[in-house]
Amino acid sequence: MKPAHEVTDAKSWRGARSPLDVARIREDFPILKRQVHGKPLVYLDNAATGQKPQVVIDAVNRYYATENSNIHRGIHFLSEIATADYEESRAKVKRFLNASDTGEIIFVRGTTEGINLVAQSYGRRFVKQGDEILISAMEHHSNIVPWQILCEQVGARLRVVPMNHDGELLIEEYERLLNDRTKLVSVAHVSNALGTVNPVKQLVEMAHRRKIPVLLDGAQAAPHMKVDVQELGCDFYAFSGHKLFGPTGIGILYGKSKHLEAMPPYQGGGDMISLVTFEKTHYNILPYKFEAGTPHIAGGVGLGAAVDYLSGIGLEAVTAYEKELLAYATEALCTVQGLRIIGTAKEKAAVLSFVLDGVHPHDIGTVLDQEGVAIRAGHHCAMPVMQRFGVPATARASFAFYNTKEEVDVLVRAVHKVLKVFR
Amino acid sequence: MSELSDLYQEVILDHNKSPRNFHKLEGATRTAEGYNPLCGDKVTVYIKLEGGVIKEISFEGSGCAISKASASMMTDSLKGKTLAEAEGLFEAVHKMLKGEMDSDADLLGIGKLAVLSGVCNFPARVKCASLSWHTFRAALQGGGGMTSTE
Numbered sequence: 001m002k003p004a005h006e007v008t009d010a011k012s013w014r015g016a017r018s019p020l021d022v023a024r025i026r027e028d029f030p031i032l033k034r035q036v037h038g039k040p041l042v043y044l045d046n047a048a049t050g051q052k053p054q055v056v057i058d059a060v061n062r063y064y065a066t067e068n069s070n071i072h073r074g075i076h077f078l079s080e081i082a083t084a085d086y087e088e089s090r091a092k093v094k095r096f097l098n099a100s101d102t103g104e105i106i107f108v109r110g111t112t113e114g115i116n117l118v119a120q121s122y123g124r125r126f127v128k129q130g131d132e133i134l135i136s137a138m139e140h141h142s143n144i145v146p147w148q149i150l151c152e153q154v155g156a157r158l159r160v161v162p163m164n165h166d167g168e169l170l171i172e173e174y175e176r177l178l179n180d181r182t183k184l185v186s187v188a189h190v191s192n193a194l195g196t197v198n199p200v201k202q203l204v205e206m207a208h209r210r211k212i213p214v215l216l217d218g219a220q221a222a223p224h225m226k227v228d229v230q231e232l233g234c235d236f237y238a239f240s241g242h243k244l245f246g247p248t249g250i251g252i253l254y255g256k257s258k259h260l261e262a263m264p265p266y267q268g269g270g271d272m273i274s275l276v277t278f279e280k281t282h283y284n285i286l287p288y289k290f291e292a293g294t295p296h297i298a299g300g301v302g303l304g305a306a307v308d309y310l311s312g313i314g315l316e317a318v319t320a321y322e323k324e325l326l327a328y329a330t331e332a333l334c335t336v337q338g339l340r341i342i343g344t345a346k347e348k349a350a351v352l353s354f355v356l357d358g359v360h361p362h363d364i365g366t367v368l369d370q371e372g373v374a375i376r377a378g379h380h381c382a383m384p385v386m387q388r389f390g391v392p393a394t395a396r397a398s399f400a401f402y403n404t405k406e407e408v409d410v411l412v413r414a415v416h417k418v419l420k421v422f423r
Numbered sequence: 424m425s426e427l428s429d430l431y432q433e434v435i436l437d438h439n440k441s442p443r444n445f446h447k448l449e450g451a452t453r454t455a456e457g458y459n460p461l462c463g464d465k466v467t468v469y470i471k472l473e474g475g476v477i478k479e480i481s482f483e484g485s486g487c488a489i490s491k492a493s494a495s496m497m498t499d500s501l502k503g504k505t506l507a508e509a510e511g512l513f514e515a516v517h518k519m520l521k522g523e524m525d526s527d528a529d530l531l532g533i534g535k536l537a538v539l540s541g542v543c544n545f546p547a548r549v550k551c552a553s554l555s556w557h558t559f560r561a562a563l564q565g566g567g568g569m570t571s572t573e
Contacts (some may be wrong), residue, residue: 358440360491363431363489364546377462378462378463392465421431
């Protein structure tokens with residue numbers, strides 16, 4: 001039994017972190033101080049990419065200024081510290097995802113490459129003619145196209161779990177689509193276009209009852225909620241560093257060791273081998289088997305700093321705060337005449353896709369930009385989602401923990417300005 | 424600073440609300456589809472050519488105010504033009520949208536289309552305005568395939 005004072009300390013420590021001190025947090029992000037078209041920047045395009053805190057910028061700078069060298073090969077001082085830093089980042093990500101081993105954490109360029117890796121390595125080895133891959137109707141193109149390529153290569157079939165008009169997956173349809181030919185399920189943890197948080201733990205359990213492995217596209221989830229891969233039980237989990245307030249060009253594929261061991265390499269080259277002769281090559285151990293060539297070392301170091309930063313703020317506090325922002329923004333936008341929100345799932349992350357009667361999202365985007373408000377307008381790389389809701393595109397405001405209710409007010413005022421221009 | 428009112432001029436908003444020649448053209452001799460993958464704008468241009476003259480021209484599709492107004496004004500200004508005149512207009516519009524017009528005299532030469540000159544101050548929107556023109560050109564060149572702004 002723990003001494004009472006420790007329990008008290010832990011409680012007060014959690015209490016001090018929540019609610020978030022957003023004003024202080026904003027000081028950590030130099031870009032949030034800038035102006036756009038003479039107005040303060042209101043950055044609401046976080047689903048596209050997150051802004052970078054100074055500690056991440058400093059980590060990348062420090063790496064290039066004081067440690068730059070190649071890793072896993074030099075016997076000189078710089079190579080040793082660079083290798084140690086890069087591998088320390090891997091260990092940080094392992095803890096961040098609660099993976100059971102650092103060998104399960106593969107550095108990739110981003111979510112897209114993570115999914116392509118699984119499609120081409122796991123898929124080409126284990127998916128055969130007549131087999132099926134199951135995805136959902138709300139996937140980003142990066143969780144559709146790699147599977148289409150695989151299906152074409154091996155003669156498999158891509159099947160799609162439909163959703164209802166709120167943007168929620170139809171679980172009974174999912175159950176119906178799982179069958180003996182299904183060799184892999186790949187679904188978004190959080191939808192980038194709709195904000196829907198899928199019941200991924202349940203989806204994994206249902207697939208596992210039939211011994212079907214599951215890949216989760218965590219690009220929109222990992223920056224906003226606690227992800228515990230062992231608790232979720234998923235076989236693969238991919239996310240991008242740049243959406244998690246780290247550098248671009250770096251991301252993570254988590255895979256269970258038993259799968260990664262059985263999979264052939266994705267790319268051949270240096271670092272992924274242990275012995276090469278012209279007759280035969282022996283592959284390196286995990287995770288290096290999947291990391292051919294010199295990686296994005298600075299990116300890996302920066303991602304480690306981003307993971308530390310986000311963990312320091314606390315993902316529980318982030319999730320709670322963003323939920324509050326979402327509720328506030330949803331209510332405020334709903335007062336705008338002719339505005340319709342696309343994506344009204346019960347479980348939602350802080351993503352607000354909307355359309356305005358008689359105004360194309362692209363025009364909304366331009367007017368908002370003139371007010372300093374950065375949103376995304378378009379199909380969000382999810383064209384089938386747009387087709388499902390019968391719209392060519394949407395305007396999308398997506399939030400992060402550094403956004404404020406005052407910024408939501410600026411957004412709503414800017415949307416009223418759109419109406420003034422177009423009506 | 425670029426002014427919104429330079430981009431969204433009354434004439435443009437009017438063409439957006441009530442686009443001219445906005446229908447399928449029965450008996451078209453040339454047609455092409457254009458697509459802007461960035462924002463999802465789609466346009467189909469129909470042309471009826473007779474003896475090297477654009478007898479009739481129309482369009483269909485969905486898109487933002489700029490792309491719709493540009494397509495609408497394009498059909499208005501191309502009707503009755505010879506192919507050579509149309510090519511000249513294409514070049515002039517292209518130059519205007521890229522902000523490469525040398526003088527106001529150049530702008531005068533393209534008539535009503537000059538209201539689109541504000542677009543060059545909004546780089547992200549240039550493709551919206553040029554989509555219909557590229558699609559028009561693709562229709563003339565035949566092939567009937569899909570034109571993309573990318």
